[in-house]
Amino acid sequence: MxxxxxxxxxxxxxxxxxxxxxxxxxxxxxxxxxxxxxxxxxxxxxxxxxxxxxxxxxxxxxxxxxxxxxxxxxxxxxxxxSGRAVVIAFDLRVETIAVGVFTLGGRRLAGTRISRDHDRGPEHTVDELAVIARGLLELLPADTVVHGVGAAIAGLVRHDDQLVVSGPNLGWRDVPLGDLLRDRLGPDIHVAVGNDADLGALAESRRGAAVGLDDLVYISGEVGIGGGMIVGGRPLIGSAGCSGEVGHIPVNPIGIDCNCGSIGCWETEAGDHALFRRVGRPDVVGSAAIEAIVRDAIAGDRKVLAAIDEQARWIAFGLAGIINVFDPDMVVLGGSLARLHPHIAATLDRELDRRVFDVIRSRVRVVPSALGIDSMLIGAAEWAWDRVLTEPAHAANGVAVPKIVRRIA
Amino acid sequence: MxxxxxxxxxxxxxxxxxxxxxxxxxxxxxxxxxxxxxxxxxxxxxxxxxxxxxxxxxxxxxxxxxxxxxxxxxxxxxxxxSGRAVVIAFDLRVETIAVGVFTLGGRRLAGTRISRDHDRGPEHTVDELAVIARGLLELLPADTVVHGVGAAIAGLVRHDDQLVVSGPNLGWRDVPLGDLLRDRLGPDIHVAVGNDADLGALAESRRGAAVGLDDLVYISGEVGIGGGMIVGGRPLIGSAGCSGEVGHIPVNPIGIDCNCGSIGCWETEAGDHALFRRVGRPDVVGSAAIEAIVRDAIAGDRKVLAAIDEQARWIAFGLAGIINVFDPDMVVLGGSLARLHPHIAATLDRELDRRVFDVIRSRVRVVPSALGIDSMLIGAAEWAWDRVLTEPAHAANGVAVPKIVRRIA
Incomplete structure (x- = not known):
């Protein structure tokens, strides 16, 4: 075809x-x-x-x-x-950064996640990542070879040059993340940068909730809402490499201003901030605030329950369109959407029943992420492996661990 | 990948x-x-x-x-x-039906389009198609071989069994179109049924406005709005074969009832009926009515110009989401959207500038169909050829023209 x-x-x-x-x-x-x-x-x-x-x-x-x-x-x-062939994976998000070392087959040899320092710029973040990576690599046998570095980031990544064109919720714009990583880790190292939700989709399809499925939509809610799609067994990339910006599907003609410059985007109605607004806590942020809302819902707080229900209807409103367009086998919900899933599932189901074509609705399952907070990190590892998986001869271009450790030190 | x-x-x-x-x-x-x-x-x-x-x-x-x-x-x-190897293509839409005979390489040897009789059922339509096809085939040399039949239809087509699950604007439901065509044309004949917009996208990408592009969105407006996507050089199919139902992306939370059972779908705000409603002619239908509106717009009718402008904003509202999700090289507008294009282009551009991410917006071109009314017919021919293109040995399973002609007679 x-x-x-x-x-x-x-x-x-x-x-x-x-x-x-x-x-x-x-x-x-x-x-x-x-x-x-x-x-x-x-x-x-x-x-x-x-x-x-x-x-x-x-x-x-x-x-x-x-x-x-x-x-x-x-x-x-x-x-x-082989346990001696690895990649390094990075996950850069608004609240945390994470580093992992993975073998072929997806085994994690080492990994860690720490809070992100919001006030520092991209160079500082890349420094932090490199130092953490050094610490993990030092624990590995000296004959271990690094075949690539993968980085997941909450932003739009231009495919040609791995420029982070826009990461509105990180406050980044036109950051050459691929170049920064090569500068820090070594010019010979293969670097693969990807949008976090695209890599979450890849991870869920290879190691998570959707193994073996060819048509998958992964939706991750946090400050923004990101989307990654697997279609016919392959990731949807887009012409610039920027597909999957589901958070910026217009859903409300009389909606509020969005960070992106538009009005009434899906993430202004179905992202975390919309929920905080609806429960009357407009100034809170982050996963701890989501946890507090979940606790209040379990305790039966009426205002919180009503807010979650309205949130669920807006989630369904956008999701119905995505499902009608992609006709996927599965929708995997990540981030705060996974945390909220038990509390929104009934409303979500009812609204999707009404808004999605029967033949499509009857096939699609909507489930929370199986990999949780690690889906994007695991996806970054898969993305880093892709060059060698496509052309194993590239293994000759791997870089020995001691060389990278010396470079970072 | x-x-x-x-x-x-x-x-x-x-x-x-x-x-x-x-x-x-x-x-x-x-x-x-x-x-x-x-x-x-x-x-x-x-x-x-x-x-x-x-x-x-x-x-x-x-x-x-x-x-x-x-x-x-x-x-x-x-x-x-070879001029002796052909496929038969059918295009079944609300107002018309069309038949064409195409060689490899896309040369049309014969073809015709007639008005569709709205009151008769699917069996009658298939009979009509078969009789027209016989007329065209009789003109061909007797050693011509038919390698397949392709049919484009304005409905949801289940991939497994080529059942037309739902064609709301045709009034069809659960019509086994593949079986009906085989019954009428012969059990040995390879039949490929596809959604009209999916096949329009295929045609534009192979023979029309988007030749050589890997990421294409084709949007066809008529009574409903259909979509077909080419992603990474391959058609988006979906798990049931029912992807691309862009007409049923929810866009208006306080919208009107849609034929599909939902409320506020894109086609209720951006389809032909919405335009007829906005110009104050709720009872008209069809392409002649669109022509009348275009004439009035050119004559400077203020009410018509205002209605077209509002229509353009709703078209952009849905299209912005589709572009943010697919990041395509090109959007090709077909059907009445192609006819309206000169009159909506300015508003469409302005709204897309506001609602689409810059990096995506700067790459995507929005153009009218290059194949016009024939895009779906040409796509049906491409779809019919696909089996032989994938596995040329299937050419041995072609059926000689005289055998089909005798069967239909």
Whole structure:
């Protein structure tokens, strides 16, 4: 169905393609026998053996001769991601920043999350991230190789040059985050910056609530509302790399001013601030304030319950349009929307029943995030791995941990 | 980036893949020299020769030894779509039905459009289509082979079984259009049914305003408003095959009832009926009424100009959200939106400037359809070709024209 200029496969490129297919299979499904890779990849037993050999040689996979289980025939060889091949993941959000080190297959070797210093600029934040990363990397064996750095950020990221064009809730504008990270961590390192909600969607589709689903909408509520979509098994990117700005779908013709310069955007009616306004606490911020509202709702506070119900109707109002447009298998709610989910689910269901076409409504499940606060960090790791997953030969361009540690120090 | 289980390429499947790549290149770019196919497909000269031979053998392409142009070296061979390999395309809409016969490469051999009889049911409509198709097929050489039938319909089409789940403006519900067409044209014939706006998007991206663009939103206004999207070079399908229902994005919390059962949908504010209501002609319908409004606008009728301006603001209100979500290269306006475009463009631009993020706004062009009333018919032909384009060996399953003509008679 593609309109883009597909190119043919010369026989010499088939081996490279098959390396990607095998690596992806182990990355997504984890340790498995070499025999299991035959049906999983539709390659012959011989081709699997050759390709696994390539990937072991590149330092990406490990093999182990399995014990015989007593059944006849040769014992099969186990294939698993190498523990020495890692990526560094960063998650930059309004309230916190987080760092993690992940192997292929999604195993987290180390990680931490701290509060973000609101008053300092991007350079300071990147410094903080680098110092935390150094601390984590120092704990790893010296022969560990970093194959990339992924960063999730609450802002619009231009695909071409990884410029954070706009992060209104961070107060960032035209920040060259990709360049800042390369300056700090080393010019040889592969850096992949992505919008936080886009990477949340990627994480939920590979490691979370939506594993195996091809059509997914991930909506994350916080100060703003972000969206990431997986369509036909692939992330929706957009022409500038800025798709998924669901928070700025106009929903209220007589609404209030939005940070973005427009009026009546979805996030002005369904974001955290709208809830704070509705419960009569316009000056609070952050997840602690959401927790307080949830506690009051559980205690039966009428004003809070009414506010949550109105909030739920506005959430449904925007979400119904998104569902009618994408016809997804699943909507995953993250951030404060996940926290509120038990308290808004009934109203949400009723409003979606009314506003979404039956054939679409009957298929879509609306669920809270399975990865919680870590979905974007995990998505950043997946995004960092993407270059090697697509072309495993790039493993030759990995950077040894001691070199990065020295650079940061 | 795919999460779906990619499978490896065994060497015996590489030739089949390359057949698809070469056929698609000729289909999209038309007649060209065999030498030009080498860079276009990234295959070797030898491989191109072999694959073109396969496709000539399948009856899909023709070769012709070109005259030497006087330059040194062997004259190159021209490759072009065969005129004997065709698909039949149908376009079923509220006011009209159309039939066309198209070769690979998009050449229309024959076609006609007539008014639709509103009072008769789906079986009658399918009968009419079949009789028109017979008339067109009878004009073709007897050795012409039909490789598929494509049908565009103003309704929600379930992907699995080509059931028209809902066509509110046609008055259709749960119509097995795929089965009806096979019953009438023959059980062996490949039938592909699609939503009209989805197929309009496909047509504009292959033959119309958006050739070569990977991220396209097509919006068609008529009684309802339909949408079709191309994302990353591929059509957005959705889990049920029902994506793109942009007409049912909620936009007005205090809006009016919609045919779909919801309230305040975009098409209740930005569809043709809303315009007829705003100019004070609530009882008119159809494209003639739109023409009358355009004439009055050109004549300077103040009430009409004010109504069109309000309409433009509502069109922009919904469109801004769609653009913020998809970040497309281009929005193509079809149907009555194309007709109104010169009269709404200024207001539309101003409102989009205000409501769309700068980085997204600066890239997206909003243009009227280049294919006009035929975009959906052309999209139906493209959709019908898709099976053979993906797997050219299916050409062996084509049905000879005389067999279809006898069946319909």
């Amino acid at each position: 593609s309109n883009t200029n597909a190119t043919g496969a010369r026989s010499e490129s088939v081996r490279l393609m098959n390396q990607s297919v095998v690596l992806r299979a182990v990355h997504l499904a984890g340790e498995q026998s070499r025999s299991a890779l035959v049906p999983a990849t539709d390659l012959t037993r011989g081709a699997v053996g050759t390709i696994v050999g390539d990937l072991v040689g590149l330092g990406l996979l490990e093999e182990e001769r399995a014990m015989s289980d007593g059944s006849p025939g040769r014992p099969s060889t186990l294939v698993r991601p | 795919s999460n779906t289980n990619a499978t490896g390429a065994r060497s015996e499947s590489v030739r089949l893949m390359n057949q698809s790549v070469v056929l698609r290149a000729v289909h999209l770019a038309g007649e060209q020299s065999r030498s030009a196919l080498v860079p276009a497909t990234d295959l070797t000269r030898g491989a191109v020769g072999t694959i073109v031979g396969d496709l000539v053998g399948l009856g899909l392409l023709e070769e012709e030894r070109a005259m030497s142009d006087g330059s040194p070296g062997r004259p190159s061979t021209l490759v072009r779509p």
